[in-house]
Amino acid sequence: MPNIVDLNDFAGGAVAERFNLELQKALENIADPNTDPKKARKVTLTVTLVGNENRDIASVKVQTKSTLVPAKDTETAIVLDYDSKGKVTGAELKSGVKGQAYITENGEVADDTGKIISFK
Numbered sequence: 001m002p003n004i005v006d007l008n009d010f011a012g013g014a015v016a017e018r019f020n021l022e023l024q025k026a027l028e029n030i031a032d033p034n035t036d037p038k039k040a041r042k043v044t045l046t047v048t049l050v051g052n053e054n055r056d057i058a059s060v061k062v063q064t065k066s067t068l069v070p071a072k073d074t075e076t077a078i079v080l081d082y083d084s085k086g087k088v089t090g091a092e093l094k095s096g097v098k099g100q101a102y103i104t105e106n107g108e109v110a111d112d113t114g115k116i117i118s119f120k
Contacts (some may be wrong), residue, residue, distance in 0.1 A: 015062050019045055022066040034071040042067040079113055 008016045026041040046063045077093040091113035095102040101117060104110050110115045 011060075011062060013047070015064075018062070018064040019043065025066045026068060029066075029068040032071070034070045036072065039069045040050045041069060 010016070026043055028040055029035055030037055040054075044064065044068050046065075048061045048063070048096045049058045050059045053087050078090040079093045079098055080088060083089050093112055094110065094114035095112040098112055100112055101109055103115070104113075104114070109119070111117055
C-alpha cells in the first residue's frame, strides 16, 4: 500500500517539527534528575479530519502534545514554636533533630533552625 502522505513533509514539515519538539521535551524530562526515570512519558500526535459538504476536501488539524513526569517531591521539616504574643510560628529544621545544634558548611555552630550561635 503506498503512503498517502509523508509525515516529514506533511503541512510543510510542521507535523514532524512539532513531533520532534514534544519528543525533545520528553527526553529532557527523562534526563532531569528531579524526575523518576522509570515512569512513562508520552508523545501524542492527534490528526483530526473534517470533510466538506461535497466530500471532496478534508480539513486537517494536527495537534502534538507530551505527557511528562512531574518533579519528585522535595521534603523538609518545620519546627513549630510560639512568638512573644503566643502566636504559632515556625522555622525550617536544619539540624535534622529538634533542639540539636550543628556545624554549618562555613564551620559555624548553628541552632536547629540555622541561626548562628555566638559564643562571645
